[in-house]
Amino acid sequence: MMFATTVPKFPLAHIVDVALDWTTSHFAFITKALSHGLSAVIDAIVSGLLFVPPWLLIPAIAALGWWAAGRRVAIGTLVGLLFLWDLRLWEPTVQTFTLVLISTLIAVAIGLPLGIAAALNKRTNRIVMPVLDFMQTMPAFVYLIPAIPFFGLGAVSAAVATVIFSTPPAIRLTALGIRQVPADLIEAADAFGSTRWQKLFKVQLPMAVPTIMAGVNQTIMLALSMVVIAAMIGAGGLGGEVWKAIQRLEPGKGFESGIAIVVLAMILDRITQRIGRRNDAKSH
């Protein structure tokens, strides 16, 4: 009690606010422009996917699942997606899927090189790892608030918050996969006169593929969970449906949308997991 009254409060919140205000007023024009571009891309993909009638798109996705992961996954995909269509949730499903897709692509595009750098360079590793701890333990909601002044309400802010939240496993598992390559294989690569890049692309990365795919899988799952939270800043999609159901106290509707998210998650999980394992199986 004494402490709270005698020692002045460290104005952390104030500092963060001022810093954000300053960066917003000076740099928001860049981020806003970025936002326009990204939102155009997202809209284009969504309307593109919705332009194809579901009775055509759903079997096509199932076929993709067959090619990537086999018959059982294909059947599950077909049944699951038809069920979502029947629940009249096709459009929000496509929106959510698109957001997850974009976020995952960005997360992997950032995570792969950073993971490689962290694996190969000790100093990079020392800087990156604590930042990842910070990103992962900070409650995801907190990213949503500053995203709005930079990117505005809607899908782009949601994507940015999602990327921040879901990149860490891509970085971590890429680094892990590369570091796990046995020392004697590295030595063999060196002994035959490989350059650093040859070693990376011919030995380290190919051998890390199963672990990297596990990271991508984690990234997708995290992205999916974040996309739902991001509905609070107007991301729409299945999260938006859940959010609406909460506000109107409609448990049935909420459950429907929730199930839809679970189905989408399972399909994405199975397909990406199989791709990772298929790569692994080839070598053993």
Add this chain to the structure above:
Amino acid sequence: MPKIKVEKLTKIFGPQPQKGLRMLDEGKDNKTIREAGHAVGVADVSFEVEEGELLVVMGLSGSGKSTLIRCLNRLNEPTRGSIFIDDKDITKFDHEALLKLRRNKISMVFQHFALFPHRSVTDNAAYGLEIQGVGVDERRRKAREALDLVGLKGWEDAYPGQLSGGMQQRVGLARALAVEPDIMLMDEAFSALDPLIRRDMQHEMISLQERMKKTIVFITHDLDEALQIGDRIVLMKDGRVVQIGTPEDILNNPANAYVERFVESVDMSRVLTARSVLRRARVVAFAHDGPRTVLHKMDDDNLASLLVVRRDYTLVGTISLEQADKAVKDGAKSIEGYIEQTPSVKADEPLMSIIGILAEWRWSLPVVDEADKVLGVVTRAGVLTALSDSSSETAAGDAGEAPVEAVAPAEAETAASASNQEDKQA
């Protein structure tokens, strides 16, 4: 000019190698240096390897032999000293020159194979060429040639995980051969294989070397292996060279008690060769001899069989007493038609494999030269005497004298020591 020349090579591991080096120069022993946080990998090692020579570096684990071989292609950076390859000091090479050296001149075979599990057998063997930038068709063709050479035809498309240990190491060997290096470094290449496979690989190594004449530095902790394949042996202990010499030198004149202890454990059946138990076949039959002549020859020496040769002493076979008898009864003009096919061995065949042949063959086993001319014979009794003598002598701690000389007394009366003298010169 030696192919490889190592001069006063020292490798210290630890945070400040120079400090370790100073301690070494002050004459501190390895233990003191280790307590100061440094490890002596190799200390003041010098030796030379001639072109086409197979040099074995042998020592127990921790003797510095693996560190030494890794200095030769600078996987370990030497702390001090020079390594000349084709008269160029590779310790002074910059990155580019080092890459070139590793790509074109030196290749390496590893104890645990170190194959790339995500690449097919062919692409593993082609790795070195791929790194050099050789096009896909040519490098696969060369890789397949190398795989052919090590006996892996038909496995080109398999993955390493599908192969047995011995086959995996053949891939490792093919990978090293495919780049057509001058020098091959083999780090305990056969140590992870089970004993039977290991022996096969050693034999194949010898016959490959016969054809390819690479300069090879081969590391092992197994003296039997060292004696089997090495032209010369460098014996190491605690990072230092204890003795350098031919297998014979090491067996006959162990430099100190340490080497002697090693030598005691040697399996003589692999060290001794047919030459060391060879004796002259005093009586032979000629292919054109009549059966009575042959019987007479046998009678004179109380023999149950005779080797049959042509006039120039090339081997024809063996005739037994029974067959000669039969020939007489049949009224045959010569013994031709009564001669049995006979196995034969070369003079450098180890007793190890001769024992196997003698288990099946009851008469004297002819020893022949390249042109199939009979040099002499080996008998069961001769082999057993040689082995029992050498083992009792090594047990008595007189390893140095043992292997070759031991044969002499047993053979003294019968043998004409032409062969034995030859042996001493060799």
